[in-house]
Amino acid sequence: MSTNEPIAYPSYNPAEINDSGLLTFTQDNLLTKLEKVAPAKIISYDRATNRASVQILQQNIYSTGDKLTLKPLSDIPVLILCGGGYSISFPIGTGDTGWIVAADRNISIFKQFLSVFTPATYRKHKYEDGFFIPDKVNGFEISSDDTNALLITSTDGNTKISIINGQVTVTSSAVAINGDVTVSGSITAQGDVTAGGISLISHIHSGVETGSGTTGTAQ
Numbered sequence: 001m002s003t004n005e006p007i008a009y010p011s012y013n014p015a016e017i018n019d020s021g022l023l024t025f026t027q028d029n030l031l032t033k034l035e036k037v038a039p040a041k042i043i044s045y046d047r048a049t050n051r052a053s054v055q056i057l058q059q060n061i062y063s064t065g066d067k068l069t070l071k072p073l074s075d076i077p078v079l080i081l082c083g084g085g086y087s088i089s090f091p092i093g094t095g096d097t098g099w100i101v102a103a104d105r106n107i108s109i110f111k112q113f114l115s116v117f118t119p120a121t122y123r124k125h126k127y128e129d130g131f132f133i134p135d136k137v138n139g140f141e142i143s144s145d146d147t148n149a150l151l152i153t154s155t156d157g158n159t160k161i162s163i164i165n166g167q168v169t170v171t172s173s174a175v176a177i178n179g180d181v182t183v184s185g186s187i188t189a190q191g192d193v194t195a196g197g198i199s200l201i202s203h204i205h206s207g208v209e210t211g212s213g214t215t216g217t218a219q
Contacts, residue, residue, distance in 0.1 A: 035127045040100040042132070043072055045092040052076045052092065054100055054132055070127075076100065077111065077131045090134055097137055102130040 043053040053074045060068040081088045107129045109117040123129065141157035153160035162169040193200040 035102045035125050035130075037099055037101050038127065039137075040098060040132065042092055042094055042096045042098075044094060045078065045096075047089070047091065050078055050080060052078050052132055056100060056127060057097075073100070073128050073130075075111075076128075079131055079133045092134060096134055098135040099133045100127050100130045101133060102127050105129065 039057045040054045041057060043055050045052045051074075053072055054076045055072045056070045058070075060070065062068070078092055080090075102125050104124060106119040106121045106123040106126075107117075108120050136155060139155070141155065142151065142153070143157060146153075146160070146162045148164060150163040151160060153162075159172045160170075162171070189200075192202075
Protein backbone atom coordinates (compact mmCIF):
# COMPACT_ATOMS: atom_id res chain seq x y z
CA MET A 1 0.00 0.00 0.00
CA SER A 2 1.39 3.37 -0.97
CA THR A 3 1.85 5.85 1.87
CA ASN A 4 0.69 8.58 -0.52
CA GLU A 5 -2.83 7.21 -0.80
CA PRO A 6 -5.46 9.18 1.17
CA ILE A 7 -6.96 7.56 4.24
CA ALA A 8 -10.73 7.01 3.99
CA TYR A 9 -12.63 7.71 7.18
CA PRO A 10 -15.98 5.95 7.69
CA SER A 11 -19.05 8.19 7.95
CA TYR A 12 -20.39 6.01 10.77
CA ASN A 13 -19.20 4.36 13.97
CA PRO A 14 -18.35 0.69 13.12
CA ALA A 15 -19.27 -0.26 16.68
CA GLU A 16 -22.87 0.66 15.89
CA ILE A 17 -23.36 -1.89 13.09
CA ASN A 18 -26.55 -3.35 14.50
CA ASP A 19 -30.24 -2.64 13.99
CA SER A 20 -30.27 0.28 16.43
CA GLY A 21 -27.03 1.73 15.09
CA LEU A 22 -28.16 1.57 11.46
CA LEU A 23 -31.46 3.24 12.31
CA THR A 24 -29.65 6.01 14.15
CA PHE A 25 -27.21 6.44 11.26
CA THR A 26 -30.05 6.61 8.71
CA GLN A 27 -32.06 9.03 10.82
CA ASP A 28 -29.07 11.33 11.31
CA ASN A 29 -28.39 11.39 7.57
CA LEU A 30 -32.02 12.22 6.77
CA LEU A 31 -32.19 14.99 9.38
CA THR A 32 -28.89 16.46 8.17
CA LYS A 33 -30.34 16.91 4.68
CA LEU A 34 -33.65 18.33 5.98
CA GLU A 35 -33.42 22.13 5.94
CA LYS A 36 -35.81 23.86 8.36
CA VAL A 37 -34.48 26.90 10.31
CA ALA A 38 -30.97 28.35 10.48
CA PRO A 39 -29.30 31.51 11.82
CA ALA A 40 -28.32 33.85 9.01
CA LYS A 41 -27.22 37.39 8.22
CA ILE A 42 -28.04 39.91 5.49
CA ILE A 43 -25.53 40.42 2.69
CA SER A 44 -27.68 42.94 0.81
CA TYR A 45 -31.32 44.07 0.87
CA ASP A 46 -33.58 45.77 -1.69
CA ARG A 47 -36.39 47.41 0.25
CA ALA A 48 -38.39 48.26 -2.87
CA THR A 49 -38.77 44.56 -3.78
CA ASN A 50 -38.35 43.26 -0.21
CA ARG A 51 -35.77 40.72 -1.36
CA ALA A 52 -32.45 39.94 0.29
CA SER A 53 -29.23 38.05 -0.28
CA VAL A 54 -28.61 35.98 2.83
CA GLN A 55 -25.62 34.09 4.23
CA ILE A 56 -26.43 31.08 6.41
CA LEU A 57 -24.12 31.19 9.43
CA GLN A 58 -24.01 27.50 10.32
CA GLN A 59 -21.44 25.36 8.54
CA ASN A 60 -21.75 21.80 7.31
CA ILE A 61 -19.47 19.38 9.16
CA TYR A 62 -18.33 16.16 7.48
CA SER A 63 -17.35 12.89 9.14
CA THR A 64 -13.70 13.78 8.52
CA GLY A 65 -14.12 16.96 10.56
CA ASP A 66 -13.92 19.22 7.50
CA LYS A 67 -16.21 22.27 7.52
CA LEU A 68 -17.99 23.88 4.60
CA THR A 69 -19.51 27.36 4.54
CA LEU A 70 -22.77 27.29 2.62
CA LYS A 71 -23.13 29.46 -0.47
CA PRO A 72 -25.18 32.68 -0.14
CA LEU A 73 -28.84 32.62 -1.09
CA SER A 74 -30.51 35.29 -3.24
CA ASP A 75 -34.09 36.45 -3.82
CA ILE A 76 -35.11 35.68 -0.24
CA PRO A 77 -38.27 37.48 1.01
CA VAL A 78 -37.93 39.31 4.34
CA LEU A 79 -40.74 39.08 6.89
CA ILE A 80 -42.94 42.21 7.00
CA LEU A 81 -45.93 42.08 9.34
CA CYS A 82 -48.94 43.11 7.24
CA GLY A 83 -52.69 43.12 7.67
CA GLY A 84 -55.75 45.19 6.89
CA GLY A 85 -53.84 47.53 4.62
CA TYR A 86 -51.10 48.28 7.18
CA SER A 87 -47.56 47.02 7.61
CA ILE A 88 -44.49 47.24 9.84
CA SER A 89 -41.30 47.45 7.77
CA PHE A 90 -37.67 47.67 8.92
CA PRO A 91 -34.71 49.34 7.17
CA ILE A 92 -32.74 46.09 6.98
CA GLY A 93 -28.98 46.65 6.79
CA THR A 94 -25.97 44.60 5.71
CA GLY A 95 -24.86 42.35 8.57
CA ASP A 96 -28.25 42.28 10.31
CA THR A 97 -28.87 38.87 11.84
CA GLY A 98 -31.97 36.71 11.93
CA TRP A 99 -33.35 33.34 10.91
CA ILE A 100 -34.04 31.78 7.54
CA VAL A 101 -37.04 29.45 7.52
CA ALA A 102 -37.44 26.87 4.74
CA ALA A 103 -40.84 26.21 3.17
CA ASP A 104 -42.07 22.66 2.62
CA ARG A 105 -41.99 22.94 -1.19
CA ASN A 106 -40.60 25.02 -4.05
CA ILE A 107 -42.25 28.48 -3.68
CA SER A 108 -40.78 30.22 -6.73
CA ILE A 109 -44.22 30.36 -8.42
CA PHE A 110 -45.91 31.62 -5.25
CA LYS A 111 -43.43 34.50 -4.94
CA GLN A 112 -44.50 35.68 -8.39
CA PHE A 113 -48.29 35.41 -8.14
CA LEU A 114 -49.10 35.18 -4.37
CA SER A 115 -51.98 32.79 -4.99
CA VAL A 116 -52.77 29.06 -5.12
CA PHE A 117 -49.91 27.45 -7.04
CA THR A 118 -48.41 24.20 -8.24
CA PRO A 119 -44.74 23.81 -7.20
CA ALA A 120 -42.37 24.17 -10.16
CA THR A 121 -40.24 21.21 -9.00
CA TYR A 122 -40.29 18.40 -6.43
CA ARG A 123 -37.73 20.26 -4.29
CA LYS A 124 -38.59 20.04 -0.58
CA HIS A 125 -37.37 21.76 2.60
CA LYS A 126 -34.61 23.86 1.05
CA TYR A 127 -33.47 27.24 2.35
CA GLU A 128 -33.64 28.68 -1.17
CA ASP A 129 -37.42 28.27 -0.76
CA GLY A 130 -37.40 30.21 2.49
CA PHE A 131 -37.92 33.62 4.05
CA PHE A 132 -35.81 35.71 6.44
CA ILE A 133 -36.99 36.79 9.90
CA PRO A 134 -34.96 39.77 11.22
CA ASP A 135 -33.86 39.19 14.82
CA LYS A 136 -31.09 40.91 16.76
CA VAL A 137 -31.15 37.91 19.14
CA ASN A 138 -29.39 39.74 22.00
CA GLY A 139 -27.74 43.03 23.00
CA PHE A 140 -30.86 45.15 23.48
CA GLU A 141 -30.91 48.41 25.49
CA ILE A 142 -34.19 48.42 27.46
CA SER A 143 -34.62 50.66 30.50
CA SER A 144 -36.38 49.53 33.67
CA ASP A 145 -39.21 52.00 32.90
CA ASP A 146 -40.08 49.98 29.78
CA THR A 147 -39.99 46.50 31.31
CA ASN A 148 -43.77 46.07 31.11
CA ALA A 149 -44.35 48.23 28.02
CA LEU A 150 -45.05 47.49 24.38
CA LEU A 151 -41.90 48.99 22.90
CA ILE A 152 -40.86 50.26 19.47
CA THR A 153 -37.26 51.37 19.87
CA SER A 154 -33.90 51.96 18.25
CA THR A 155 -31.37 49.38 19.40
CA ASP A 156 -29.54 51.98 21.51
CA GLY A 157 -32.79 53.00 23.24
CA ASN A 158 -32.43 56.71 22.44
CA THR A 159 -35.48 56.88 20.17
CA LYS A 160 -38.57 54.95 21.17
CA ILE A 161 -42.33 54.73 21.60
CA SER A 162 -43.31 53.09 24.87
CA ILE A 163 -46.92 52.02 25.49
CA ILE A 164 -48.31 51.00 28.87
CA ASN A 165 -51.91 50.95 30.07
CA GLY A 166 -53.25 54.52 29.76
CA GLN A 167 -50.02 56.16 28.59
CA VAL A 168 -47.93 56.51 25.44
CA THR A 169 -44.42 57.96 25.85
CA VAL A 170 -42.40 59.16 22.85
CA THR A 171 -38.68 59.69 23.43
CA SER A 172 -36.78 61.47 20.65
CA SER A 173 -34.61 64.51 19.97
CA ALA A 174 -37.34 65.69 17.56
CA VAL A 175 -40.84 64.64 16.50
CA ALA A 176 -42.23 65.53 13.06
CA ILE A 177 -45.95 65.20 12.28
CA ASN A 178 -47.12 65.54 8.68
CA GLY A 179 -50.79 66.46 8.77
CA ASP A 180 -53.40 68.04 11.04
CA VAL A 181 -53.40 67.43 14.79
CA THR A 182 -56.56 67.46 16.88
CA VAL A 183 -56.28 67.43 20.67
CA SER A 184 -59.35 66.88 22.85
CA GLY A 185 -57.46 67.57 26.08
CA SER A 186 -54.94 70.16 27.22
CA ILE A 187 -51.36 70.60 26.00
CA THR A 188 -48.51 71.29 28.42
CA ALA A 189 -45.13 72.40 27.06
CA GLN A 190 -41.96 72.83 29.12
CA GLY A 191 -40.33 74.82 26.32
CA ASP A 192 -41.52 77.27 23.69
CA VAL A 193 -44.31 76.62 21.17
CA THR A 194 -43.87 78.04 17.66
CA ALA A 195 -46.71 78.27 15.12
CA GLY A 196 -46.18 79.73 11.66
CA GLY A 197 -42.82 81.07 12.80
CA ILE A 198 -44.37 82.90 15.78
CA SER A 199 -43.08 82.10 19.27
CA LEU A 200 -45.69 81.72 22.01
CA ILE A 201 -43.20 83.02 24.58
CA SER A 202 -41.52 85.94 22.86
CA HIS A 203 -44.02 87.28 20.31
CA ILE A 204 -45.27 90.87 20.63
CA HIS A 205 -48.69 92.28 19.73
CA SER A 206 -48.13 95.60 17.97
CA GLY A 207 -50.59 98.48 18.48
CA VAL A 208 -51.63 97.33 21.95
CA GLU A 209 -51.95 100.15 24.46
CA THR A 210 -50.42 99.60 27.85
CA GLY A 211 -52.92 99.13 30.62
CA SER A 212 -52.52 98.69 34.35
CA GLY A 213 -50.04 95.89 35.03
CA THR A 214 -50.12 94.59 31.45
CA THR A 215 -47.68 95.02 28.57
CA GLY A 216 -47.78 94.24 24.91
CA THR A 217 -45.42 91.29 25.38
CA ALA A 218 -46.96 87.92 26.10
CA GLN A 219 -45.93 86.53 29.47
